Amino acid sequence: MDASDELRSLEATGIYRLAGSRAAFVDPVRLLGESYRRFRLVPSAYYSRSFGPSRQGGEAQAEGTAPSPDRKKRKRKRQTKARELNAVERIAEARHQEARPLLISAHNSLLDAKYLLEYLPGMIKGDECRPELETSSENNFVELGGSWRAPFYEMTICFQKPLGQDEAGTCDVQKRSSPLFNRVVRVEENGEAEGEFQGRLYVLPKGSCFMMTDFTHVRDLIPDNPNTGYNLIVIDPPWENGCVRQKEAYPTLPNRNLLYLPVQELAHPAGALVVLWITNREKLRRFVEEELLPSWGVKDPTEFYWLKVKSDGSLIGDLDLFHHRPYECLLLGYINNREAESGSKFKVLQGSQVIMSVPGAHSRKPPLQKILSEYIPGPKPPRCIELFARELGSGWTSWGNEPLHFQDSAYFSKK
Ligand code: SAM
Numbered sequence: 001m002d003a004s005d006e007l008r009s010l011e012a013t014g015i016y017r018l019a020g021s022r023a024a025f026v027d028p029v030r031l032l033g034e035s036y037r038r039f040r041l042v043p044s045a046y047y048s049r050s051f052g053p054s055r056q057g058g059e060a061q062a063e064g065t066a067p068s069p070d071r072k073k074r075k076r077k078r079q080t081k082a083r084e085l086n087a088v089e090r091i092a093e094a095r096h097q098e099a100r101p102l103l104i105s106a107h108n109s110l111l112d113a114k115y116l117l118e119y120l121p122g123m124i125k126g127d128e129c130r131p132e133l134e135t136s137s138e139n140n141f142v143e144l145g146g147s148w149r150a151p152f153y154e155m156t157i158c159f160q161k162p163l164g165q166d167e168a169g170t171c172d173v174q175k176r177s178s179p180l181f182n183r184v185v186r187v188e189e190n191g192e193a194e195g196e197f198q199g200r201l202y203v204l205p206k207g208s209c210f211m212m213t214d215f216t217h218v219r220d221l222i223p224d225n226p227n228t229g230y231n232l233i234v235i236d237p238p239w240e241n242g243c244v245r246q247k248e249a250y251p252t253l254p255n256r257n258l259l260y261l262p263v264q265e266l267a268h269p270a271g272a273l274v275v276l277w278i279t280n281r282e283k284l285r286r287f288v289e290e291e292l293l294p295s296w297g298v299k300d301p302t303e304f305y306w307l308k309v310k311s312d313g314s315l316i317g318d319l320d321l322f323h324h325r326p327y328e329c330l331l332l333g334y335i336n337n338r339e340a341e342s343g344s345k346f347k348v349l350q351g352s353q354v355i356m357s358v359p360g361a362h363s364r365k366p367p368l369q370k371i372l373s374e375y376i377p378g379p380k381p382p383r384c385i386e387l388f389a390r391e392l393g394s395g396w397t398s399w400g401n402e403p404l405h406f407q408d409s410a411y412f413s414k415k
Contacts, residue, residue, distance in 0.1 A: 003115045015371060016116055023106030023307075023354040024371060025116060027123055031367045035205035035394040037192060038160075039412040043126030046360045046411065047311075089322070092282040096325065099352070103307055103319065103327060106354035110313050117313045124311045124358055138410070139198055141402040142251060145212060150181040155195040157204065159188065184211045184220075187392075194409075201409040208392040210403040215253060215260075221385070221399055222265045229268035230397070231382035232372065233335075235261070236277040236365055238388060239284060249362050250402070255287055263296035266385060267335040271377030273349075274298050276331045277365060288331065298333035302349045305329055306366065307356045316359065328365075337377055347374045364406070367393065 010016040014030030017023075029041045085093060110116065144150060155178055160171040178185050180197060187193050187204045195202040211221060223229050238252045263274060274296065278288055293301055307327045308316045315326040332349055357366045369376075369384055376382045381395055389398035391406040 003113060006113075007115050007119060010116070010119070013370065016113070018106065018109040018113060021105050021109040021354070022102065022351065023109060023356060025110060025113075025356045026366050026371060028357060028360060028364075028366045029123075029126075031370055032391070032393065034370075035192075035208070035392070036203065036412075037206070038415055039192070039203050040415055041411060042413050043124055047124045047358055048361055049359065088282045092280065092285075093322070095282070095285075096280075096320075099303075099305060099327075100319070102352055102354060103305060106305075106307060106356060107309075107315065107319075110309065110356055120313065120358070121311045137200075138405075138408050139200055141212060141404060145181050145214065145401050151179070153180045153197070154178060155180045155185070155197045155202070157185075157187075158194045158196065159191055160193075161191060180212060182211075182213050182217055182220075184209060184397075195404075195407075202404050202407040203409055203412050204407065205392055205394045207394040209397040210389075210392055211397070211399045212401065212403055213399070214401055215257060218260075218387075218399065219262055219265075221397070222262050226269050228383070229272070230266050230385040231268045231270070231272050231378035232275070232369060232376050232384040233263060233266055233272050233387070234275045234277075234368060234385070235263070235387045236363075236389075239279050239281075241279055241281070255284065255292075258292055259295050261296070261387065263298075264335060267297075268378045268383060269336055269338075270379060271337045272335045273372065273376045274333055274335055275368060275372070276301075278329050278331060280325050280329065293331065293333060297335045301331040301333035303329055303331055303352050305352065305354045307354050308359045309356055311358055332372075332375075334377065346377050349375045361406075364390070369393070369396075 006016050006019075010025070010027060011030070014027045014034070016025040018025065029043050029046045032046075033041050144153065157176050157178055159174045159176075161174060186209045187206055189207045192206045193204040195204050211217075213220065237255075237258055238250055240252045240255060266272075267274075274293075276288065276293070278284060289301070293299075305327045306329075309326075310316055317324050317326040319326060334348075337348075355366060355368075355371060369382075373382075383397075384393070384395055385397040385399065386393075388400040389396075389403045390400065392398045392403060
């Protein structure tokens, strides 16, 4: 494929594979958009943080001469440089140095993809202007779910059923009410729905499923029949972390609580790919590798990186900034991997890869199903679940204390 084919592929599929590197650039808006027929995600609402062009152009970040991170971070970098690293920091630095050549090579191939770089600013702006999201008027599901009223809250779900094959596409509108918290809510396979709750509308993709509960109810997700287990399990825990606390973005959980996540019980007997987002803290990394993944039955994980770029292709911060790396790590590994015996086809993960994108809201991760599709064991299409989710998707079960957060209709426009 040449560069213009790849660009067409990005427009059609949301993925641009960068030639000559183990890296791909993705457009989450396009990828998420595949779950919707009557709605589209508004790019300016997704790319809500201002990752505008850097003042020094797109070059050189990977060489260590990055565009200006803010003053506080620079000061912190000077301070970290000025003092000797302690033993744990030295391990973290060695890990970073190991990843660096792959990250630099991925970023350089992005900077070499001239067509893609020209395309990015338009991709982020989209063609419709949207006022700032009024986050203050959005429902706070974490608070509502913790109140004594939670068992009484209901969502009115409105389905549009096509009335046969007529050209006008006439629909019959049906409504039902469903308890909102502590229950599994399923949207039918053949039509997306709109949910109404406390004066706000939520767009619910066809074939999606969610359960909005606190961690204490997570075992309700375990399927009665193991054959309805999951082949892709994505987990993005609310790790205890100073940045989240400062921003009061969402509540965090003590890391050791995650030992009680029933990941093994959720896995499909024919195999599951488990993906765990982690932070760059070395202590956490040790806990995950030595205790958490083994307790879930995941062995020998492969590491992927999510490298965050601005709309001009430059990194969102200095690659070598010790406490604020412009990338996050995800560990991927298998449970019940018996595909070799059953003869079903999938590629076993081998070696690290880099996924690049322009980040959306704080802590919002790019969608992974499509980019990982060839590595997922078991029946096709795979059954997918996201733990600690903040959005829904067709073919996914989304669980957490606010899985409807990004389904608010403010993030969408009607087609
Ligand atoms: N993957 C998500 C995304 O891309 O937007 C971000 C997930 S965020 C790191 C962690 C989520 O876990 C937050 O929505 C947070 O409210 C939720 N969470 C925190 N404590 C929880 C608990 N006790 N039970 C269930 N969910 C919890």
